[in-house]
Amino acid sequence: xxxxxxxxxxxxxxxxxxxxxxxxxxxxxxxxxxxxxxxxxxxxxxxxxxxxxxxxxxxxxxxxxxxxxxxxxxxxxxxxxxxxxxxxxxxxxxxxxxxxxxxxxxxxxxxxxxxxxxxxxxxxxxxxxxxxxxxxxxxxxxxxxxxxxxxxxxxxxxxxxxxxxxxxxxxxxxxxxxxxxxxxxxxxxxxxxxxxxxxxxxxxxxxxxxxxxxxxxxxxxxxxxxxxxxxxxxxxxxxxxxxxxxxxxxxxxxxxxxxxxxxxxxxxxxxxxxxxxxxxxxxxxxxxxxxxxxxxxxxxxxxxxxxxxx
Amino acid sequence: xxxxxxxxxxxxxxxxxxxxxxxxxxxxxxxxxxxxxxxxxxxxxxxxxxxxxxxxxxxxxxxxxxxxxxxxxxxxxxxxxxxxxxxxxxxxxxxxxxxxxxxxxxxxxxxxxxxxxxxxxxxxxxxxxxxxxxxxxxxxxxxxxxxxxxxxxxxxxxxxxxxxxxxxxxxxxxxxxxxxxxxxxxxxxxxxxxxxxxxxxxxxxxxxxxxxxxxxxxxxxxxxxxxxxxxxxxxxxxxxxxxxxxxxxxxxxxxxxxxxxxxxxxxxxxxxxxxxxxxxxxxxxxxxxxxxxxxxxxxxxxxxxxxxxxxxxxxxxxxxxxxxxxxxxxxxxxxxxxxxxxxxxxxxxxxxxxxxxxxxxxxxxxxxxxxxxxxxxxxxxxxxxxxxxxxxxxxxxxxxxxxxxxxxxxxxxxxxxxxxxxxxxxxxxxxxxxxxxxxxxxxxxxxxxxxxxxxxxxxxxxxxx
Numbered sequence: 056x057x058x059x060x061x062x063x064x065x066x067x068x069x070x071x072x073x074x075x076x077x078x079x080x081x082x083x084x085x086x087x088x089x090x091x092x093x094x095x096x097x098x099x100x101x102x103x104x105x106x107x108x109x110x111x112x113x114x115x116x117x118x119x120x121x122x123x124x125x126x127x128x129x130x131x132x133x134x135x136x137x138x139x140x141x142x143x144x145x146x147x148x149x150x151x152x153x154x155x156x157x158x159x160x161x162x163x164x165x166x167x168x169x170x171x172x173x174x175x176x177x178x179x180x181x182x183x184x185x186x187x188x189x190x191x192x193x194x195x196x197x198x199x200x201x202x203x204x205x206x207x208x209x210x211x212x213x214x215x216x217x218x219x220x221x222x223x224x225x226x227x228x229x230x231x232x233x234x235x236x237x238x239x240x241x242x243x244x245x246x247x248x249x250x251x252x253x254x255x256x257x258x259x260x261x262x263x264x265x266x267x268x269x270x271x272x273x274x275x276x277x278x279x280x281x282x283x284x285x286x287x288x289x290x291x292x293x294x295x296x297x298x299x300x301x302x303x304x305x306x307x308x309x310x311x312x313x314x315x316x317x318x319x320x321x322x323x324x325x326x327x328x329x330x331x332x333x334x335x336x337x338x339x340x341x342x343x344x345x346x347x348x349x350x351x352x353x354x355x356x357x358x359x360x361x362x363x364x365x
Numbered sequence: 366x367x368x369x370x371x372x373x374x375x376x377x378x379x380x381x382x383x384x385x386x387x388x389x390x391x392x393x394x395x396x397x398x399x400x401x402x403x404x405x406x407x408x409x410x411x412x413x414x415x416x417x418x419x420x421x422x423x424x425x426x427x428x429x430x431x432x433x434x435x436x437x438x439x440x441x442x443x444x445x446x447x448x449x450x451x452x453x454x455x456x457x458x459x460x461x462x463x464x465x466x467x468x469x470x471x472x473x474x475x476x477x478x479x480x481x482x483x484x485x486x487x488x489x490x491x492x493x494x495x496x497x498x499x500x501x502x503x504x505x506x507x508x509x510x511x512x513x514x515x516x517x518x519x520x521x522x523x524x525x526x527x528x529x530x531x532x533x534x535x536x537x538x539x540x541x542x543x544x545x546x547x548x549x550x551x552x553x554x555x556x557x558x559x560x561x562x563x564x565x566x567x568x569x570x571x572x573x574x575x576x577x578x579x580x581x582x583x584x585x586x587x588x589x590x591x592x593x594x595x596x597x598x599x600x601x602x603x604x605x606x607x608x609x610x611x612x613x614x615x616x617x618x619x620x621x622x623x624x625x626x627x628x629x630x631x632x633x634x635x636x637x638x639x640x641x642x643x644x645x646x647x648x649x650x651x652x653x654x655x656x657x658x659x660x661x662x663x664x665x666x667x668x669x670x671x672x673x674x675x676x677x678x679x680x681x682x683x684x685x686x687x688x689x690x691x692x693x694x695x696x697x698x699x700x701x702x703x704x705x706x707x708x709x710x711x712x713x714x715x716x717x718x719x720x721x722x723x724x725x726x727x728x729x730x731x732x733x734x735x736x737x738x739x740x741x742x743x744x745x746x747x748x749x750x751x752x753x754x755x756x757x758x759x760x761x762x763x764x765x766x767x768x769x770x771x772x773x774x775x776x777x778x779x780x781x782x783x784x785x786x787x788x789x790x791x792x793x794x795x796x797x798x799x800x801x802x803x804x805x806x807x808x809x810x811x812x813x814x815x816x817x818x819x820x821x822x823x824x825x826x827x828x829x830x
Contacts (some may be wrong), residue, residue, distance in 0.1 A: 107636075110688045114749045115427070118413040118792050129791055130411035151623050176409050176438040180426040182633040206822040268441060 094195035096159040096187050103159070103187030105195040111185055112192050120175065124196030137258065138172050144199030145255075147288040148273035153295035155206025162190040166273075171270045174262070209285055209361060211278055212302045217310045219325040225311025228304050230334040232296060237262040240317040240333040252292045260291055265315035280309050378485075403495050404829055405454040406431075407792040410438055414795050415749035419691075420785055421795050422553040423666075426631070426639055435528035435537060436497050436503035454498040456691050459800070460490035460557060464826030469818045479813055489514050490557070490825075493521070504529040507543070518615070522584050535592035538579040540609055542586045546602035546627045548643055548681045548739070549695050551582040555754045558821040561803030564740055565758045566697050570774035571734045571766065572810060574702050575710025575717035578608040578623065578651040579675045585611045585625070600643075601628040608651040608672075618669035618712055623649025629681065638685035646678035651813030653709035653721040661720065664712045671721045673702035673709070689747065695740040697760075703727055704736040706766025729807035734766040738777075739747035754801075756781040771809055779805040786825070794830040798824070 096103035112120075121128040123149050124141035131137060139146070147159035148165045169177035178186070194200040195296050215221070229235065229242075237247040237252060244264035254260045263271070286307055287295030300308065315324035407414055414421045417428030424432065437443040463533035467483040490515045497507035501559075505528055524541030544552050551564045567582025587606035593599060608621040629643025652669025679697040686692070706725055708718040719725070738760035745753040760777045783801030804820045811817050 110748070114413075114415040118416070119411055129413075129793075134411050169438075174440065174442055176410070176412075176427075176436075176440050178427065180430050180639070182639055184633075184635055185638070259796065270441075309800045 091201060091256070093196045094200065096163070096190035096194060098159050098183070098187050098190065099181055100165045101187040103124065103184070103189070103191040105188070105191040108188035108192035111181070111189055113290075115145045115178065116189070124193070130174075134174050136254075136260065137256075138174075141193050141196035143290075144197035144203075145290045147290060149206070149286050149289070150208040150282055151206030151286065152209060153287040154288055154299065156203050157283070158205045158208060159187075159190050159194075161205075163187060164191055166190070171268055172272060176345050209282065209297065210283075210302075211281055212306075214277055214309075215303070215306055217261065217313075217321050219329050221307045221323045222310045222314055222322055223329055223331065224304070225309065226331060226334060228300060228308045229311055230336070232299050233336075234308075235334050235336060237292065238265070240336065242266060254292070255290050262293075265312055266317055269316055269318045277309050277313070278307075280312060281305055284308065317346075326361035403454075403456045403497060404792070404794050405496065405498070405528055406436060409448060409452060409454065409498065410442070413749075413792045414787075415790055419744065419746060420555060420749070420752035420787070421797070423549070423555050424553060426597065430593070433537075433591065433593045433597055433600065434534065435499070435503065435526045436507070437499060437502070437505065437528065439816075443499050445499055447544055449494040454496050456493075456495040456829050458493040458495065458827075458829035460698065460825045460827045461487075462490065462557070462582045462799075462823055463487050464558070464821055464825075466559070467819065470813070470815050472812040479811055479815070484559065492516075493829075495829075500525075533592075534595055536637045537591045539589040539591065540587075542584050542613070543589065544584050545581050545604065545625045545647075546589065546591060546600075547581060547645065548627070548629055548641065548683065549693050549742070552584075555752065555785060555803050556756065556781050556783055556803065557799055557825060557827065558781065558801055558803040558823050560779060560805040560819060560821065561783075561801060563758065564695070565760060565777050565779055565805075566666070566695060566738045566740045569697075569736065569738065569760050569777070571706065571736065571762060572716075573702065573708050573766065574701055574705050574734060575653070575708045575712075575719075576651055576673075576705035577610050577675050577711045577714070577716055578617075578621075578649060578674050578702070579647055579699070580610055581625065581645075581647050581677060583611045584728045585609075585623075586613065586625075589625075598631040598639075599629075604624070606649070608649050614666070616666040618650075618652035618672065619667060621650050621652050621669065621672050623647060623651075627681075633684075634685075637687055638691075640685055641681075641683040643681045644679070645681060646676065648674075648676040648678075651705075651710060652676050653704045653717070654721050654723075654725075655712045657720065664720070666713060671704075671713070673700045675699075675705060675706045689745060691744050691746070693742040693744070694739075697736075697738045698738045699738070701734050701766075703731045703766060707731050728767070730768040732766060732768070735764040736760055736762045750787040751784065753784045754782070776807040776808040777805065779803065783823075795828060797827040799825045799827045808816060 092106045094105040104236070110332050117128055119130050119134060119138035120126055120130045120141060126138040126140035128138060130157065137260055144156060146157045146161065149161050151157055151161070162184050166189055167177060167179045235246050236248045237246045239249065242265035244262040249262050252260050252262065257336040271283060272282055273279055284301070285295060285297045287293055310322045404414070413587065417424060418645050419425040431438060440565045448795060463486065465483070465485040465713045467481060469481045470479045471482045472478060473480045483671045492512045494510045499505050507522055508524045509522035510518050516541035520542065522542055522544065524539050524543040526537060526539040528537050529540065530536035544550065551567050554562055554564070556562050564582055568580045568619055570576065585606040586609055587604050589602055589604035591602040604625040606623045608623045609617045625645070625647045627643060627645040629641050631639050631641035634640050652671055653673050654671030655664035657663050658665050658669035677694060677699045682694040684692045692721055702725065704721060710717040712720055738758065740756065740758045742754070742756040747753070757780045758777065762772060762775055765772060765774060781801060781803045783799065785797040785799050787795065789796065806817070807817050809816060
């Protein structure tokens with residue numbers, strides 16, 4: 056009898072805990088319920104529903120991105136770079152032109168891929184449906200997704216065969232458009248402007264060091280690298296070079312940048328054969344192709360209210 | 366804490382007469398578990414407990430991948446160089462609790478010689494000190510000094526790991542004392558009572574059996590090769606172990622080894638989530654013959670020869686039904702050589718009652734004991750902060766070592782229900798209000814051969830920081 060009473064007390068206590076948890080949970084999600092919980096995402100044949108991702112967001116994402124999606128989670132003070140503020144609708148990794156919204160697939164891929172050189176891990180243990188739901192949930196934080204359509208993904212021409220000439224040409228592009236100002240003459244992220252760079256929230260931000268990593272923040276493939284500098288990384292000083300670099304030159308630049316990375320590659324081999332030296336900013340500037348615009352990069356227009364984070 | 370569990374397992378079945386007293390003693394004196402819920406990792410990466418734990422310490426799929434990567438997120442922030450110099454990768458875990466323990470058929474000197482003993486009171490668990498992480502990228506470690514609730518320490522786990530050899534997640538090598546690659550991890554059990562805080566299936570030894578070396582729930586000494594796909598959907602592991610049940614110092618066999626093998630595959634099942642099925646096997650040899658000094662019951666440590674075989678194998682399933690409900694299932698078939706069944710084996714700790722010296726023969730009809738068991742553990746995850754846990758385990762002897770023995774002698778049934786409520790969830794510390802009830806039944810192991818029923822109700826504050 057006594058045991059029965061004690062077992063009964065377990066259930067009574069459990070019920071009390073459940074009630075308490077229910078109340079606090081309701082308080083936590085009050086804001087979200089008021090927002091655009093009907094937001095959907097569409098990735099391939101999948102349709103993601105923001106409402107279905109509430110649990111996952113709370114479990115996995117809220118510590119950094121915050122209950123309100125503003126990047127102000129409990130870990131905000133200790134993270135560098137800072138977590139993304141979803142309310143701004145500004146995203147680095149896109150297939151769309153600078154200043155435009157990313158596609159659902161861009162966000163879908165970012166969740167699975169994670170972001171190297173940041174605390175964002177690869178969430179590739181999620182099912183595709185979970186990721187699609189989370190994409191919708193991420194979108195529901197920003198008014199931009201209510202009023203704007205995503206940009207049209209840029210066209211990436213087929214990748215040409217890599218040749219020594221293309222690697223060399225890529226270095227000339229690197230010099231001409233002055234990538235070295237931030238990324239350094241050897242691509243080590245130590246250019247003369249590197250120490251002065253800030254993001255659109257005036258937080259210091261470091262240029263990518265090509266010698267450190269085999270992955271890029273927005274992917275690992277040649278196509279990903281092509282997209283990075285042709286669309287720019289919105290919210291950071293990395294502009295879109297689509298107005299300054301022709302598609303064919305862009306592939307040359309891809310091959311040259313690959314030659315800087317630490318892994319073995321055909322590009323690296325060609326660079327070695329050519330005896331490529333670091334670019335020399337003081338050397339006579341190579342002549343850009345006819346009608347080529349000025350090599351000075353044009354920063355992307357601010358796509359959203361200030362306050363985005365890398 | 367692990368030591369007393371091993372000790373418990375050995376004596377419980379070797380000397381049934383003491384079972385009830387031991388259950389009571391251990392339940393009252395100590396109650397905790399060595400688990401690997403590390404706020405140190407949460408602090409390092411800025412992730413909440415819930416990112417890696419379905420409810421700490423139990424891992425979810427992301428946490429399993431993190432562990433399989435050698436406690437690395439693989440996002441280039443793993444190396445210590447990225448950490449604030451003041452960061453110290455150490456976690457302490459302990460439980461303050463109240464519990465009521467009731468054990469039937471305890472041997473007493475009065476009346477019928479057997480009596481139910483019931484005790485209640487406040488108590489504490491042992492202390493787990495968990496430290497782990499990266500020495501350098503892809504060089505990782507785990508170190509767990511652990512104490513019982515009197516403060517007596519032992520090394521629960523010590524291992525270093527080379528991760529992602531040749532840049533491949535399929536090749537990782539770990540050396541030291543470590544948890545076997547049990548998908549349903551006893552080190553991450555969500556229950557705290559003496560009998561519910563372990564998986565009976567992982568420690569089962571038939572009544573009178575002398576083989577302590579097949580306990581897959583105990584951390585073992587050895588080397589492990591482990592690999593997994595990038596998304597951790599497919600995993601395998603193969604470990605070569607000393608047949609010592611994790612005890613250091615080469616105190617058992619002169620040359621006896623075991624192997625543990627596990628493989629599993631997870632599948633996306635749409636809205637339900639990810640389900641995983643797998644299989645495991647432990648196959649080993651352990652000594653039955655010992656050189657003695659100072660009398661026939663004084664074996665010399667490390668002198669064990671006369672290896673005999675044993676194996677345990679089974680299936681594991683992790684079935685998720687949406688975001689809130691999941692079911693974990695483990696099955697086991699066990700087999701011990703007939704020599705173990707007759708009480709030969711661990712002579713060092715006195716679990717074995719005989720020494721298989723030259724000329725020793727088995728009694729007529731002696732046979733290899735076998736058994737089958739299943740563990741079913743449903744979880745209802747109301748939210749990352751509140752989980753309800755249930756568990757049912759049953760183990761049934763399918764063949765007794767000695768013909769004529771009651772077919773159900775030693776059979777075990779146990780169930781556990783409870784919940785853990787985390788009033789807060791951060792990336793800095795963990796706190797759970799824990800409430801649990803466990804009931805265990807074993808056939809024929811009281812002093813007079815009756816069945817024993819043991820129950821425990823526990824309320825506690827489980828915290829780590």
